[in-house]
Amino acid sequence: MKRLLPIFAVLLVVAACLPGQELDPSQILKPPTSDWPTFNGDYTGRRYSPLTQISKDNVRSLTLAWAFQTHSQGLQSMPLEVNGILYISGGNQIWAVDARTGREIWHFVRPGFPPGGGNKGVAMWKNRLYMNTFDAQLLCVDAQTGKMLWQIQIADPALKAFGTVAPLVVGNHLIEGTSGDTADLPGFLESINPVDGKIEWRWDSMPKQSDPAWNTWPHDTDVITRGGGMTWLTGTYDPALNLLYWGTGNPHPVENGYTRVGANLYTCSIVALNPDTGKLVWYFQSSPHDTHDWDTVMTPVLFDGTFKGKPRKMLAQANKNGMFFVLDRTNGQALLSEPFVPANWFSGFNKRGEPIPAKDKEPQPDGVLVTGGVGTNWQAPSFDPQTGLFYVNSRETMGVFYLTMPGKNAEGWAGRDFFLGSKSMLKAIDYQTGKTRWEHTANGRGGQSGILTTAGHLLFTADDAQNLVALDPSSGEVLWHMYPGGGLGTGPMTYELDNRQYVVFPVDGVVYGFALPETPSRSSRNLGQ
Amino acid sequence: MKKFAVAAILVLSAVVLLKAQEGAPSGAARGQGGRLGTRNSAQKEAEGAAAERGSTIFKENCAACHGENLTGGRGPDLIRSSLVRHDKNGDLIGPVVTGGRADKGMPAFPFTQAQVADLIAFIQSELALFDLHTRFSPYPNDIPASRLATGSVEAGKAYFYGPGGCSGCHSPTGDLAGVANKYNPPDLEVRFLYPSGTPSTAIVTLPSGEKFEGTLLLNDGFNVAIQGKDGWYHSWPRRTVKIEVHDPLAAHEALLQKYTDADMHNIFTYLETLK
Numbered sequence: 008m009k010r011l012l013p014i015f016a017v018l019l020v021v022a023a024c025l026p027g028q029e030l031d032p033s034q035i036l037k038p039p040t041s042d043w044p045t046f047n048g049d050y051t052g053r054r055y056s057p058l059t060q061i062s063k064d065n066v067r068s069l070t071l072a073w074a075f076q077t078h079s080q081g082l083q084s085m086p087l088e089v090n091g092i093l094y095i096s097g098g099n100q101i102w103a104v105d106a107r108t109g110r111e112i113w114h115f116v117r118p119g120f121p122p123g124g125g126n127k128g129v130a131m132w133k134n135r136l137y138m139n140t141f142d143a144q145l146l147c148v149d150a151q152t153g154k155m156l157w158q159i160q161i162a163d164p165a166l167k168a169f170g171t172v173a174p175l176v177v178g179n180h181l182i183e184g185t186s187g188d189t190a191d192l193p194g195f196l197e198s199i200n201p202v203d204g205k206i207e208w209r210w211d212s213m214p215k216q217s218d219p220a221w222n223t224w225p226h227d228t229d230v231i232t233r234g235g236g237m238t239w240l241t242g243t244y245d246p247a248l249n250l251l252y253w254g255t256g257n258p259h260p261v262e263n264g265y266t267r268v269g270a271n272l273y274t275c276s277i278v279a280l281n282p283d284t285g286k287l288v289w290y291f292q293s294s295p296h297d298t299h300d301w302d303t304v305m306t307p308v309l310f311d312g313t314f315k316g317k318p319r320k321m322l323a324q325a326n327k328n329g330m331f332f333v334l335d336r337t338n339g340q341a342l343l344s345e346p347f348v349p350a351n352w353f354s355g356f357n358k359r360g361e362p363i364p365a366k367d368k369e370p371q372p373d374g375v376l377v378t379g380g381v382g383t384n385w386q387a388p389s390f391d392p393q394t395g396l397f398y399v400n401s402r403e404t405m406g407v408f409y410l411t412m413p414g415k416n417a418e419g420w421a422g423r424d425f426f427l428g429s430k431s432m433l434k435a436i437d438y439q440t441g442k443t444r445w446e447h448t449a450n451g452r453g454g455q456s457g458i459l460t461t462a463g464h465l466l467f468t469a470d471d472a473q474n475l476v477a478l479d480p481s482s483g484e485v486l487w488h489m490y491p492g493g494g495l496g497t498g499p500m501t502y503e504l505d506n507r508q509y510v511v512f513p514v515d516g517v518v519y520g521f522a523l524p525e526t527p528s529r530s531s532r533n534l535g536q
Numbered sequence: 537m538k539k540f541a542v543a544a545i546l547v548l549s550a551v552v553l554l555k556a557q558e559g560a561p562s563g564a565a566r567g568q569g570g571r572l573g574t575r576n577s578a579q580k581e582a583e584g585a586a587a588e589r590g591s592t593i594f595k596e597n598c599a600a601c602h603g604e605n606l607t608g609g610r611g612p613d614l615i616r617s618s619l620v621r622h623d624k625n626g627d628l629i630g631p632v633v634t635g636g637r638a639d640k641g642m643p644a645f646p647f648t649q650a651q652v653a654d655l656i657a658f659i660q661s662e663l664a665l666f667d668l669h670t671r672f673s674p675y676p677n678d679i680p681a682s683r684l685a686t687g688s689v690e691a692g693k694a695y696f697y698g699p700g701g702c703s704g705c706h707s708p709t710g711d712l713a714g715v716a717n718k719y720n721p722p723d724l725e726v727r728f729l730y731p732s733g734t735p736s737t738a739i740v741t742l743p744s745g746e747k748f749e750g751t752l753l754l755n756d757g758f759n760v761a762i763q764g765k766d767g768w769y770h771s772w773p774r775r776t777v778k779i780e781v782h783d784p785l786a787a788h789e790a791l792l793q794k795y796t797d798a799d800m801h802n803i804f805t806y807l808e809t810l811k
Contacts, residue, residue, distance in 0.1 A: 166618060166621055190666070371797075373801055374801075376792075376797055405729070405793075407725065407729065409679060423722070425722075428785070428788070451756060470756065472754065
């Protein structure tokens with residue numbers, strides 16, 4: 008043992024020195040502490056940090072450590088933090104910012120393109136950053152200098168494809184999704200070589216003829232070639248099972264099901280893929296034959312625990328269709344399917360635990376009243392293993408759905424929906440029962456921000472009146488709040504550097520870093536020197 | 537599909553949207569040769585005429601393979617064709633039309649340059665119309681009242697005076713007189729279901745017993761703010777005051793949970809008679 012120690016020491020030194028400011032992909036396998044190296048902090052999508060410095064007992068004294076002014080608007084991106092540097096994106100631009108001080112290190116603006124618009128975040132692999140663009144390009148940027156290394160075309164923007172998703176790094180692969188539903192494009196997921204941008208595999212949301220799922224589409228038309236199933240939000244990954252989990256968007260044409268009788272796989276589904284080959288291992292369709300635009304891209308959150316007394320590896324999702332699902336993530340078997348808001352668009356569940364759409368709630372030319380929808384959206388939920396509760400910012404709505412292009416020749420958006428009288432609330436859902444344990448509202452109509460939980464027994468989010476809040480995750484009691492002057496377009500994230508924990512909230516165009524006050528002794532000692 | 541991506545779509549479709557708001561004829565539909573433009577009317581007319589001529593050429597020569605609505609058949613879908621979408625003034629489409637694609641069974645069409653230009657004007661106008669099929673294109677003026685008025689006037693009226701309790705606050709000869717003329721059909725329906733934007737009012741009582749009344753602006757659990765009857769803005773920490781909220785939409789909210797689709801159609805059909 009003693010002999011081994013020096014070797015360990017050498018290895019440790021090597022490990023510490025080699026990467027410099029780079030991100031070793033294996034770092035994403037660890038729980039997020041000093042780094043927040045990927046869209047959800049780690050692969051599980053729990054958005055749960057093991058950090059405890061800021062806690063239920065001291066969060067009342069949380070104070071502003073710094074603010075970074077982007078001079079941009081409506082940030083939707085989740086910052087990454089790697090080795091003391093924050094990487095924050097907007098449309099066609101990235102900022103590298105000192106994670107301790109909020110000072111800008113560099114600002115990348117894509118040459119020849121106006122900065123602005125939405126982007127969900129960057130991915131990092133070694134010394135490189137990756138970002139999607141509105142014209143469906145994937146950019147590779149040097150993380151040290153902020154200079155662009157290359158760009159590749161992911162899909163055809165002339166066909167209304169675009170990209171806002173933060174790619175996911177899995178080992179030496181970049182997993183990449185796509186967006187766009189105006190011109191009825193089929194969706195896909197790709198694995199891209201992070202060095203040269205070469206495509207390694209491609210999984211198509213539309214099944215091939217050899218796949219039984221092909222029979223979930225009619226074949227007297229070519230509607231399957233127009234499909235849908237966009238992959239527009241970052242998925243999750245289980246390294247032990249070596250499975251990638253990703254949600255897919257709605258089928259096309261949108262809100263008209265007459266032209267595509269059948270379940271329309273693999274739209275509105277959670278799919279489990281082998282990340283080395285792109286082969287489908289299992290699927291669960293949360294909205295078979297969707298006619299309400301219930302995309303299923305919401306984060307598939309991974310956690311282990313007991314379910315009805317049996318240890319299980321689980322995947323939970325709060326869906327746009329108002330349903331909370333718990334699956335066995337080894338095989339996709341549904342353990343629980345339960346609405347978390349009132350929902351009238353389904354008539355029951357099939358034997359796979361998938362909702363059966365109610366025929367009389369499909370959009371009609373003279374309108375139908377539909378509940379359940381947009382029960383939540385893409386903004387991140389969180390799972391706290393300390394409470395065993397799943398947190399989601401939810402909405403209870405009444406929608407009116409009109410079929411504006413009836414018949415079999417419909418294309419693109421074939422319907423309209425209007426959502427009336429929505430109530431927003433943060434819900435804490437018991438994953439064992441699907442029942443809401445507590446809920447919190449600020450009487451507002453917002454409630455579309457992401458959530459973070461921490462081992463300090465805290466839940467951070469923005470309430471439906473745009474206040475940044477810290478709640479007790481077991482009771483929902485408000486422990487801290489602050490109005491930041493705008494909306495939290497994405498969710499909070501956290502990291503600890505030099506023994507100081509920061510909680511970061513991107514609000515409109517300003518990124519706020521909160522921390523506990525520095526102790527007076529530190530300041531006076533500095534003054535004394 | 538993606539509400540969050542409004543900005544994205546707006547950027548991508550800004551031109552189309554602007555055009556549409558300015559020039560979309562009511563009832564514009566595919567295949568009517570409807571022409572959208574923001575330029576002066578002479579240019580618009582010229583382009584419309586070109587598209588009309590192109591439409592005839594298309595029907596006679598192209599539709600058999602590419603479909604009446606351009607979405608394909610024996611030949612490829614032109615609406616979703618990368619080549620068509622990347623065409624600039626015929627630089628890509630022109631050579632295919634005049635040269636054909638022998639390998640794929642498409643003959644060459646010996647059209648004049650002017651005929652090719654007309655054909656492309658038609659295809660472009662069809663693309664512009666197709667691209668209006670987004671969530672974000674202009675409000676659907678093309679939903680006629682007749683499509684929504686599928687209920688019974690009598691049943692709607694009975695609901696209005698009976699179980700709906702609508703007549704407690706509204707009158708067809710008072711506030712609702714001529715209401716069907718004020719709003720386009722889907723607006724009228726959405727507004728009677730839930731007239732969003734009607735603010736709550738509140739009475740705020742201070743510890744001293746002094747009362748303030750006005751439009752409620754904020755009640756988030758931390759602070760209360762109103763626009764007072766005195767015209768001034770007032771706010772207080774929530775814990776220091778008592779507040780009594782009156783939501784004028786509470787009755788609408790409660791009804792929303794009770795309506796059947798038939799109720800909705802009947803009420804609309806009744807309201808549509810109030811002209």
